[in-house]
Amino acid sequence: MLNQQDKNSTIDRNETVVELAEFNLIQQFFTRSAQRKATRLSIGDDCALLAIPEGYELAITTDTMVENIHFFPDVSPEDLGHKLLAVNLSDLASMGADPVAITLALTMPNVDSAWLKAFAGGMFTLADQYQLDLIGGDTTSGPLTLSIQALGLVPKDQALRRSAAKVGDLIYVTGCFGDAGLGLKIKQGYIGQGIQQAMERFNRPEPRIKEGLAIRSLANACIDISDGLAADLGHILSSSNVGAKLDYAQIPMSQAVITYMQLTGDWRMPLTAGEDYELCFTIVPENVSKLNVACTCIGVVEESRGLRLIRDGKTSNFNISGFEHFL
């Protein structure tokens, strides 16, 4: 689709040039043969067609990244392609969905072939890990804004919802917390140890698809941690009408994050910083022995609303802004 602005400001001949550029760039960078049987019709028509197997539901999510708001202008286009897809797949992972296809909406100030090639390379390298088909999208001119819509399959009624946590469930997380937050601090000038690993986590998060699929039949509620552990666990708690107690000492953290906290005193960072893209799920204790993924128990779901944190032998209320008062 062309911008209204393009249409108003260009004569017919120029519009054709713009359309040709759009057509060529889609052909050149984004059109590949379909990998999935479910893909009945891919790029090239007004809509793509996707077959949904009997007994499955389609899980659908979209995430948008805007230059200067969600990413720095100096980010490498490969990393950007990876991250844009990863944050969308992370949403599918948290529902226990199996990713099948994506659409891509690109808004760019100009057509830069080298940038597009690198961006597509980063995106497709991750897409290929899951045999994902890019089945359509939109290309338009404007400030750099990138959106992916990701589509996944989940057996009927089996998607992991935020609202299904039960009192007595144990709270588990995959991976460790604070590295992406540390990556952001490094971009903002913090100098310390473990810089490379933190920047890697910040620039190239890995969606926990395998883990989401493995816990689907065992967990009650699940969410992916995009806005910070406390805030996102808070979404599970409020949609499930429950509260929780977390044991700070159990929250997995890298040595780089521990060193950062020792140097700065900022112990809240792993709880409040975003973009780790790990999963946080609740599970009945009886199912824990069946878990077959690397994960850590950090707390328990309780009837009393709110989030409580045990730290250095004291229990305090913790709200997502980091404010606390002792009980």
Ligand code: ADP
């Ligand atoms: P329309 O004007 O009918 O919306 P477009 O001219 O925008 O169609 O797009 C032509 C085809 O190219 C469509 O199949 C569309 O899904 C696909 N497409 C457009 N932009 C992208 C993109 N950035 N990535 C993948 N497919 C795209």
Ligand code: MG
């Ligand atoms: Mg059309």
